[in-house]
């Protein structure tokens with residue numbers, strides 16, 4: 001399905017191929033068709049795959065990340081989509097500095113209905129960003145936002161949630177990142193809802209199951 005999926009994604013939208021539970025062979029199959037950006041939602045799997053698979057793969061961390069595990073992925077991770085606390089932001093900066101590199105991050109913001117969804121509450125995030133410290137963190141690049149819609153079949157609801165994330169992005173951009181060209185990404189959309197996400201302004205889609213079906 002790789003070619004079919006690719007043909008439905010506009011050129012200015014990036015595809016993160018989500019490899020959770022996939023074999024190295026399956027991943028290499030996509031690699032050989034030209035895919036270079038891959039995403040994992042667990043630290044251990046990310047580490048293992050990065051060690052074995054081609055060195056020019058750009059690895060993205062997309063799942064919940066515990067602070068004490070940042071050190072394992074800091075040497076190589078290209079972007080972390082799932083940054084959802086200020087403490088985690090500081091830890092990513094610290095570990096990036098240790099590795100003498102810059103790590104790109106997205107701020108994960110709650111949009112879906114489910115209680116368990118991780119992510120910043122938008123109002124709390126706004127309050128926190130009104131402080132001074134983000135600009136003090138020299139080893140991270142805040143590139144935008146990430147969110148997950150509710151797992152429902154109601155397309156109208158999904159569309160509303162994605163539009164909400166787009167408006168959060170616009171607000172953060174104008175309040176805090178207006179002079180920062182790197183703050184430009186909205187990571188939203190998975191196998192079941194990526195077309196809606198693109199209509200709502202997504203710049204990065206994270207697709208797993210559909211690519212491998």
Ligand SMILES: *Cc1c(COP(=O)(O)O)cnc(C)c1O
Nearest residue numbers: 018041062190191206207208209
């Ligand atoms: C698994 C996962 C995806 C991809 O989900 P599919 O439905 O398989 O496309 C995207 N984002 C996150 C955070 C995931 O954990």
